[in-house]
Amino acid sequence: MAIEQTWRWYGPNDRITLNDIKQTGATGIVTALHHIPNGEIWTVEEITKRKTMIEKAGLSWSVVESVPVHEDIKKQSGNWKTYTENYKTSIANLGKCGIETICYNFMPVLDWSRTNLNFEFNDGSLALIYQQKVFAAFDMFVLKRKGAENDYSEKIKKEAKAYFNSLDADGIETLTNTVIKGLPGAEESYTLEQFQAVLDEYAGINDEKLRDHLQEFLRAIIPVAIEAGVRMAIHPDDPPWGLLGLPRVVSTLEDAKAIIATVDSISNGVTLCTGSWGAGHFNDLAIMAEELAPRINFAHLRNVQRDTDYNFREDYLFEGDVDIYSVLKSIITEEEKRKAQGRTDISIPVRPDHGNQMLGDIGQDNNPGYSLYGRMKGLAEIRGLELGIRRSLNI
Template sequence: MAFEETWRWFGPNDPFSLKEIKQTGAKGIVTALHHIPIGEVWSVDEIIKRKKMIEEEKLKWSVVESVPVHEDIKKRKGNYKLYIENYKETIRNLSKCGIDIVCYNFMPVLDWSRTDLETVFDDGSITTKFETKAFAAFDLFILKRKDAEKDYTEKQIEEAKQYFNSLSDFQKEKLVNTILFGLPGSWETYTLEEFKKSLEDYKDINKNDLRNNLIYFLNEVIPVAEESNVFMVIHPDDPPRSLLGLPRIVSTKEDIEIILSSVNSYNNGLTLCTGSLGAGYENNVVEIANAFSDRINFLHLRNVIRDSQGNFMEADHLNGDIDLYNVIKLLLIEQKRRIQQGRKDVRMPMRPDHGRLMIPDMNKKGIYPGYSLFGRMRALAELRGLELGIIHSLGIE
């Protein structure tokens, strides 16, 4: 047995077709119904329509990424009860259509953060990075968030100031647009004023509050997931630290332990994103994978080069600071153990998460950063080779 090779596809508006994806060797599709507003029910008809589109190309809808969690649920305010009921109904409907893994996250306001989407790698390909002084410059001198200086040391403030003063007006605008960049599949962005308002909505919500709101949500939806044989797998924070005063609760081994133990069910699981967790300098991704191996149902495999100052850059999948060899090895062993135990969740889909923009894709429009065809195809080939070597070395059939 091996991991199910999958590919993230953003639906009919994706610049890459299912026919192109099929030629990468991936068998499963990771997608979502991006056209349905967040908080509304995904009907069986809409799910089946997308599923048929995928199956016509002899592919399989392997994982939903994501059924977004409405901000009202994260804040436990407004119409949060209605949105939770709608979420439950969506889980039931996905189950009726034979889809049993749902990836989601609980990050407030921003689902990910980078300060540069066009970093040139040493081979001329393009990658993304997060630079602490650039983000601090945005926070302190562009957004001008109230009390922001309390989140930084004097040295960090001085470095951010020098960096900000070195920027042209064009570069400042580019930094704003990068940080406020839209979510995959949507291409929508916040205006600066909308962003400030969204941050203001969280001013009275601390880490414990957000965690309690997640646990409330899990206590509501996991019983439905159990009844429906659907595995809910939470995605870690990206990057795994508080930003802009917003709490983050899926950033460390300790965070994950609290979440998984709060509702102790195999249906309450983890998406192991080696890049998101790996961006935390103190996080040992192999140790985290080992600690929660029996609750991991979906793998995002990517690599980063990181430092103790919080800076990181997305790197070659097999040549960054994260030990993907041992992550893959221990999870292949875990998969074999599940098969021997007769568990239902033995598929463990894997997708090459992100990939650098390479020459054949550079003139193609509409490519979301990290989601080029050739960059991900290279990553999938590398990961496939590594996995095959480990399988043979372990004698796993």
């Protein structure tokens, strides 16, 4: 039994069509109803409309990524109880429509952060990178967040000041837009003033309190997921360390173990994102994949080059610091174990996560990280690696 190869699609407005995706060899679609505002119910009608569109193209809607968790739920403020009830209804409706895996995250404000969306590789392709000095320059000298200087080393503060001084007005605008205008996966974007106001709403919410809020959310939604036959798969923090004074609770193996222990069910699992957890030099993805295997409900495979100063660059699948071979071996082995155990959740859908802009994608209107050819290259490499692992294991 081969792993299910999936592809993230941003819906009817995506430049990459369902027919394009079909030609990559992917069979499953990972998508969301991006037109529905955060906090509102995903109705059976809207879910069915999207599902029918996908199936008419000869594909299946395998994973939802994501049903966004409203900021009020994370803060337990405003209408958070109503939004939690709406979330439960959306899970139930997805289950009624036969969609069994939901990826979601609990990152405050921003779903993921980079400092350059078009870093040029030596082969001419373009990648996403994160540099701590650049982010610090935005934090301290553009946003001017109170207390920001306390979050960075003297070395980074010095480098950040020099970097900021090198920027002209256009450079400052580009940096600002890169950080706060929203990226794929995010359902919100902000002006600089709105951004600071949203950050201020998290004053007094530390890691411990956000973890409490997440655990209460899980206790509310997982029973619904169990009843609906749906597997929840929380996505790691990206990057897996604190930014802008905001709390982080899905950054390490210990965080993941605490989450899956909150409600002991296969419906309460994780998305093994090798790029997000892998950006942290303190995370060993081979160990994480092995230890979390029974609760891996979805996987994103990409690689990164990283250092101990909290810098990382997205890289080709076999050329970064993450041991992709061991990760995929754990996924394949886990699927075989589940099959032997008679579990109903045998499949762990896998998708190529992010890809360099290359070839004809360069200059096109691409969602950052989600161009065609770079991901198609990644998917082909995943497929080949899987075949090699299965042959070596005689399965």
